[in-house]
Amino acid sequence: MRSSYLFAALWGSLALMVFSPLHAADLSVVEKWMATNSGVSSVKISFAQTRTMRSIKVPIRQNGTLWMDYGRNRFRWETGIPTQTIVTKQGSKLLIMRPIGKKYERRPFGSGGDNQGMSVMAGGFPRSMSEFKRKYRVISTEKRNNTYRIVTQPLGSSGKGVSQFTFVVQASGYRMLGIEIDLKDGSSINTVFNRVELNASVPSSLFSPDLTGYKETKF
């Protein structure tokens, strides 16, 4: 009788160890990460992105650079070598350019085509705890190797079509290393930050690319 109780207790504790998320919703990690962002007015990120889509046979990989100017609410996103696509946002306008083919499209930001989690990148990463809490619900935080994985659910319209949004930050310095977006249709986007430059120089010309010779179209 006693041994069966012992056996049950052992199974119970084992089950707890297996099924309880480690450090569930531990916001101290987020607080430390946010602390690294205070005073940041601009950022330049060199990234490598892998898109695994249900509708495409092989994953798509691309390298690119993202510039963000928090002060003036604008960004520039560029991929490919040579550059294949440039996306800039100034205020409420989004400009999409394809240097190969010399075509561009203007569309209002937030017109329904910029969700699926990418608006999180376009809108800039949170820089304070209050901003973070306003935009994300933390599902769990988990330490894996030398990183913390902050698994969240974006709130509001950014969460449309997204099942999970994971921030990956350094375990030691709490700098952001990348993001992983899992979409509801089973697709995913994994972005690894190769180099992050805080308070980088962001000249205005970056956000107002020259459209000479470009033709307007609808992509």
Place this chain on the structure above:
Amino acid sequence: MTRIPPFIVVSVFAALAAFSVFNVKFSANLYEMLPEDLPEVQGMDQLNRYFNRDGQLIVTVKAEEAYVVNEAVDSLSEKLESHPELFSDVYRELSLTELVTEGGGLLAWLWLNGPAEPLLELAGQLEEGSSAKKIATAMESIQSGFFDQSAVISSYDPLGFSKIGETLGSELEGDDAAGPDPMASEDGTFQVIYVEGSGVDFSNYREAAQWLKEVRPIVHQWEEEWLSSQAPDTFLEIGLTGTPAFMAEVGAEMEKDMTISVFATMILISILFWVMHRRSKPLAWLVSSMFAILAITLGLGGFIFGDLSVMSAGFAAILMGLAVDYGIVIYREAMDSGLKAPELRRAVGPGILWAAATTAVVFLSLNFSSMRGLSEMGNLVAIGVVIGALVMLFFFAPVAVLFNSDPIERKGVQLSGGGVTSRFAGIIAMAIPVVAVASVIVGDMPKLEANFHPFRIRESPSMKSWQQLQHELRGRENSVPTVVTATNAVELVENLEAAKQHIEAAKDKGLLSRAVLPMSFIPNPEHQRENRKTIQALSNEKERVIAEIGKAGFSEEGAQLTETIFQAWESYAAQLEHQAYANPEGRLAEWSINRLFSVKDGVFAALATVKPVEPLDRAWVVEVCDENTTVASLGSLGTALNERIREDLVRVFLPMMGLLVLMLAVVFRSWRDLLLSLFSLVFVTAVMVILTVWTPMKWNSFNVCGLPLLFGTGLDFGIHMIFALRRCSGDVTKARHGIGKALVFCGTSSAIGFGSLATASAYGLASLGVVCAVGILINMLVAVWLMPRWYRWVHRISN
């Protein structure tokens, strides 16, 4: 008979009345009570007939965050689907994957149903050589582009079939390219689930109510379980609305109104009888007689009119208040005279029958009103009072005479003068009209409430959920469903074009801010015939195009939508061999088209939406509506009803007043009594004006129809009092103790009957009850306490 215990007598007849109430078929269709020639009423009728699904329940889900709503809707939909005995289908906002698997049939149909040019252009893009290029461009855009929703859509739709909205944009929705999402709010914190009920006849509100009774615990239990699995402060609000919820609610409220008002009237009248006569056995038989009257009238009313409306629920209480008066006359006469039943009938019968006939005529005059609901109520009361007179004469009278062997003591209240002196009566006669005029100058001229809906149910949870739905779904607020009808599909397209012209003109005049016309969602036989060859030719390209998609790097999922579209075209081409137009295939296509297009009883109907700048105004209704186009506008309906009632008052009320003055002149043959009678009406009107200006009591298109009833009772009471005063040479005390006591009983019992409607669910009925109860009480007070003093003054009778 007198030995039967009173409670047994009452119980037997109450059971009979209750059986009759619960066997009445109430109609929950509120528009059936309104003037049928108004385009707003026709619009509501057509909307209900062609587009409302009796069994479609709408479940609304509201939370503070979109993800909570998504998770809740997923879980609730699953729960509902696990009850096939109650639900045949559950529709919720589709995910992208579901849209891909289910949207092919709809897209294929929209291309087929649209004009030939865009389809020919698409066919050109699908030709060998062109299609591969288009697919490659899509792949390049997905690989190198900004990863947004359009990239995800392109990955499932590399040939851009879903861009049909851009191609047909202007035709699809008039000038408004993007229609509101019918399933979710813009911020995602509100979603709706459409549930098709099964297992019962939803046209019967009692069955719908029973079905809903089984549904509510399921939803409630799910809500409790789901919330217990969430964070403690999670907010979630579930609402049930749609036709079954409305029907169950309206039906239940009507039964409740009738039961409560009848029982309240019975109890109050019994108390009044006890106070005035202090006898329990005759009271039991009197109450039983009233239950019998109610049972017979309900049976006869149901036989003559079929389903009774929400307004008719109020007739029973009014009838009780009126019919009891005949019983009282019989009882008093039996007690005072000691006559046997046949002699008693001969003595009081003619008076009672004439009184019943006069009351019936007053209530029948409500047929001149444009309100069909009010006419029906008037007819029921008219039938009821005649039945009431007969029941009292032939059922109650034989019982009443059995009590006259037991002489009654002179118990009960005796009326006093109430401190009303000649001086007081004179001052008040001058002061009240002056105060009324001053109130109108200082306050506000009494007018009909502008935004009044007589049949709106108070405290309606399903109406609250419906209003929340209108508020949350972008662009729905103040949007008015517009129904276009025709006798065939070709004519419907033509009528829609004509409606479009009217709507454009209204927009140009600044009367409408927005309009959504479902042109592309309505079968267009001409377009489909023209496009048939193109889709047949395209069907032959299916294998090649699918192979090209696979070759470009798209997976099977990436080719699925294209494959479904080609399959649907094959099927539509086959349908067109035998039919004038192809019907959309697939669950999503059928659901989407059936919301906007309907064929029933040989009528083809399309549903558009317009958004008036001034919803209460009627100028836009006149501009948009014609013999084929109607609007289901509640906003302008209030204005239309007010206009109609004003016309009714001029057309019916003024001639009626002229006739009454003539009748009074003949009855009194005395200009002094005629003047006195008319002045009492002016006095009562002045009191009502003061009350309207300084109390919450307001006039509306429904209760204003009670004016003829008030004037009728006012004149009636006045005639009785003036003749009594003539008989006793102006002796105020004598008249008050004789006819005065009878008038107090009749006035109070009628006021109780009307007043019991104050708690009715329908605003119109409740306001009618309050106004009539107040008016009758004022009539009674004036006739019993003021008129005798004025009579003496007019006839210069000194003390």
